[in-house]
Amino acid sequence: MSNPLADMDKPDVIFCIGTNMTECHPVAATRLKKALARGAKMIVADPRKIGLAEIADVHLPIRVGSDVSLLLAMAHVIAREGLVNEEFVGARTAHGEDFLKHVEQYTPEWAAEICECDPADIEKAALLYGGADRGAIYYTVGITEHICGVDNVQSLCNLALMTGNLGREGTGVNPMRGQNNIQGAGDAGALPNNYPGFQKVTVPAHQEKFREAYGREVDLEIGMTKVTALDLCGDGIHAMIIDGENTLVTDPDRHHCEHALKSLDCLVVIDIFMTETAKVADVVFPATAWAETDGVCTNTERRVQRLRAAVPPPGEAKPDWWILSQLAQRMGWDGFDFGSAREVFNELCALSPIYAGLDWDRIDQGEYQWPVPEEGHPGTPRLHEERFENGRGIFKMLEYRDPEETISDEYPMWLTTGRRLPQYHTRTQTGRSDGIDYLLSEETLEVHPDDLARLGLEDGGWAEMSNPRGCLHVKVRATGKSPKGTVFASFAFEDVPVNVLTGGGYDPVTQTAALKACPVALKPVGQPPALGQVGSGIELGRS
Amino acid sequence: MPQATNDELLARWKNEPAPLLPLLHAFHQRDGYLSEDALRAIAKGLRIPIADLFGTVTFYHHFSRDEAGLDRPRVCTGPVCSMRGAEVLVASLRAAGHDPQPMPCPGRCDQPVPVIHGGTVLTGRTASTLVSGPSPLPPAPPGGIEECVFAGIRNPGRAGLAGYRNDGGYEALTRAVTGMTPGEVIDVIDASGLAGRGGAGFPTGRKWRAVADAPGGPKTIVSNADEGEPGCFKDRLLMDHDPHGMIEGMALAAYATGAVRGFIYLRYEYPETVDILEGAIAEAEAAGLLGDGILGTDFAFDLRVRRGAGAYICGEETSLLNSLEGKHPFPRNRPPFPVTHGYENLPTVVNNVETLASAPPILVHGAEWYRGLGRGDHAGTKVISLSGDIARPGNYEVPIGLPLAELLHDWAGGPPSGRTIQAVTMAGLSGGFLAGADLDVTLDEPSIRSKGSFLGAGGIMVFDDSRDMIRVTRESMEFFAEESCGKCFPCRIGTQRLVERLEGDGPDTVEAWVDEVTDLNQVMMKTSACGLGQAAPLLTESLIRYFPERVREHVAGPGGSHGPAMKG
């Protein structure tokens, strides 16, 4: 996030897009609700009538994957109505004039054809955000998990740049990170293009730094992404070490993943449960879990916080860092004899400019948000206050693109996927915690009541959902929460493995999978299928 | 006529100011109760959380949550009606096939026993003799003593615009908007010494000036017509027989303070008064006396009636504002006060009906005239609602400073023959009792406060020497326990504990009983959040003070709280 969580009750206008925050980041959503109670206005763009939409002033039920068209039209209205922050655009951005010219063609009426919203609502949303003194944008993977994920994010940045809604309290472009330490995994350098602290691997100075630190030659080019690696399994990639991810279930196109992992000569998995992915491994290492592990994590607002062990792990389970350092030593490599998480973290701090002012002891109270460039620096709750890291904020001239796959006569419904409040991810943890199933014990496919009749489905009955990648059976629930033409299911339940179906392409820049828009066919099936009733003894999904 | 649908009712009210209460009444009226379906529709339409709406609806006495609940007759079981045979009436209604429900005092103490059935108030002693009719006019004052708010009320046709204008009505408003600055209007009210007649006694001119000076708007004038104090029925009389008097007073207040909108918050128990007020407002609007462009100027004042639903606490001005706004009617913490943070947190005048009705005559006749209506050094008049064991119950507009004895004996004919006055209440029930030598007071705050009580809204109930003061106190305390809103601990728990002790529970030695009751009294008076909890213990405090022997019999005597049988 560009701005701290504490800013979330401060905007005048909140624009949430592609984020089901009340279910996926409930505690962050409470801050938005406080802003609303104070009188802030909220725009929610989401195909579904999610919890946020219920309390929004404007709900834009956009067709899945059409975000860019909406955002271009909002920019058009903001420009047309003279709501551009000329001072900010002049002082801190580049290509502003080109951008304003670029959006002249994208009227709300044009966008309405694509995103299937009322042009008047688009107009209203644009006037609200454009007229805000403090406008803040929040998004989650509803924005990024598309073939145009980068375009989506850049469209949001364009809006923030043209209205000057960056670098001040209660503003910003704020992605909400989905996992407890997904931010930290990037911070720590688990990326093919970056060393720890987002130092690009292609910059000679960085290469020199790590050459020296690690005492060996380094690759001068960026590595491949996980997506590419999975595509190349058995054909260039022959071994994988996977830590704490149930790749088989969470990645799109499950059949492809399964095939990939099985083609490896060596698969090493580190996890706390015997996941589907672990089951196909050659070696499985038992890791310590939350509350058994000392360590550090970074939250969505870049706050670096300590994890502390409260209980001993079961049996011989060990911390992930210990397992990997032991493995490295068995590989015969030097420099891996770490004695504690503290030593590991302090080495990371020493090598990462954004952590340069931190160490294990200094983060004890969790008061720092990176970058913390030197000792004594108070941290940076709000980014871009004085300047952008790379000088000027650059407007991008974007155009709308259709998803890789679009609905057809054969596959007439959009499937979109996501999470539900009580269950997290694939239920590895929540499914093994007493009581959670009381709130949600099975997955259902949310279908608009009008579609029900059209498709011959029954509320509470079963449907077969399919596309060329696969097929699954799911119980149907009629609800106005889904828009007509779009159905929704979460990926929490192992017996409704929606990622059998998803996988219609990747963002060309980030190679993030398009998990949010996928054409499917639906037809009624009489009997609940034998496979996969909850609690049938089939191993729960993980990750 | 076909019944309105949920959507039609919502469309009718949704965009009106203060829409919740009228919407609830509309559904209540349509269905005879507030169904789950109705509440869900309203919650959705007004975007109120359904749990909040449900909780708020249960707060009000008169919203029925079960089918046909509205149809059930509600019978007053207040202290005066209880003495006049409320129980007999309840039994007779039951025998006639009804399902009567008790209700707190609905302000008809001059005509016991009242029954509310649907939109009608009936009075009588048995099911077969119940009749409806207008509120009785006030008896004429002895010796032609000059009145202020009652001066024209007995004139035929006074309730209509023509009759009111015939008596010089709307002359004050005309003078003000065409010839005076708002500041000049406030100066006159200030100089008159007029103070809040709802009980709090805050100087009216100062209140208006505070609102006039307060930043922000739109500003609001609220007439507090939630006359919930048992034994008080003066505002009903004023509104029923002289609605334009109060309305003109509100328009004056609006002009003086710069307010553009107003509400009359009328208690549920005056159903007929709704039509009277709405009729009067329509007449005034048609005559250019309300609405836009009043009297050809650019002064505008939009006035609405909002009907309460049965909650004594809504007479407390901040509860009233919460109720108007559709919130749970707990009192607000003060400061800030309504003059700066009132309706919708904006500057607001909340005045009692009598206060507002006093303003037009004051403006016409002048501040000096009004001051001169009081006796001795006291300025102005006060309407006293007199009920109970007295020959001529009713409303009397007395000069402030009039001896109580003069009112009781000379004006109202004294106690029933052969009886003496054992005690009276003050401020309805809120002032507790005066008895014995302390009946020798004059009707003004300094005199009455010197006896540990206060005049308040001016309700006085009389109890002759046949009455069991333990029972009177218990029934009165039951009222406060029933009406305690539940926000603050001392009142919520204290009223309950006092009722129990008046029922005969609690310690069984007199010393321990008095000790507990005195501790409760003190803590309630000192720490309660609003006037209800601070005033309720005056009943038990004055009971112990004036009737120690009865207390001793009650605690230690045979039969405990039942005591010796007495008529009642």
Next chain:
Amino acid sequence: MMKRNGTPATNGARLTMTLDGEKVAFTRGETVYEVAERHRKEIPTLCYDPRLEPFGGCRLCVVELEGARNPVASCTTEAQPGMVVRTRSAALEVQRRILMEMVASENRDTDVDPMHGYASQEMADLLDRYDARSGRFEGAHSGTSRPDDDNPFIKRDYENCISCYRCVRVCAEQEGDYAISVMNRGFDTQITTEFGGLLKDSACTFCGQCIQTCPTGALGDLKALANREVPGETETTRTICPYCGVGCSVDVMTRGEKIVGVLPAMDGPANEGSLCVKGQFAFDFVHHPDRLSTPFVRDDDSGKLRPASWDEALDRAAGKLRKVVKEHGRRSVYGIASGRAPHEAAYMMQRFIRAGLGTNHIDNCSRA
């Protein structure tokens, strides 16, 4: 709730008031209670939660204010320049004792297991402080418990409710869920959902905030209470919730080697005491029998995974990896770090790939 008007401080002049005879400074908008708390006056209260708008219900925090006829509730009274306030006097202490005796008189229990929740001992502590277990003011009890609510998280034992409405207010003000409200009035007041139903059928999200703010144990954490017989002293360890990216601070309660519950950290920088259903209640997966407690290797004969020693498993993995490197080169090994494990795991994974193999073939699970 009333919003206070923030008036800017006058010319930066120091605002002062007199507190128990001492001149103290305050900032505009601070309440008398807040000023007194800063000076450790330990004013008693039961309806106060610093995260919520002051309510002024319990009246225990009343203080004497010079010029005021009655004591005033310090929680709802804004500090003003020149105010003279006494937080303790014989009269105040008597009033507070009587109030506590009254509070004690309306409940079935005055003492509850601390496992009920974060604030569950507040009433009991004040009863001790004011020696208020006298049994005076005995009478009817208030509140009707809801044993019919079969949810596995929140005990609804309203016979121990004192109508402070902290639960209702935390649900509305802190969570924005508005699942519960106040029904009826006076002594009949009852905490309720819409139409008196079960929490499951209401807007409740089972975040558990109501439990944690309840000062009497009328609301209780059923998952923690299920562990009340686990032997040992309860200890707490501050850590971060393992679920989404908000990074809520929690205090994990343990007895011996067992996690017995979770408390929200009121001073957690990201959450300031808030949690969701997962962070509050989904902690016991840690002790689930499915947990891996030993390494596994694929058996050469059966082709199935079987338990192995660390030595064997590490050797097996290293051997296989070396073989792949030998046959296909160091660029044929790929590392995927976890978005759920700590920094040290991710850092070590990238170090393994970069320092060990010298490639950049490392990623994490954020692309899925």
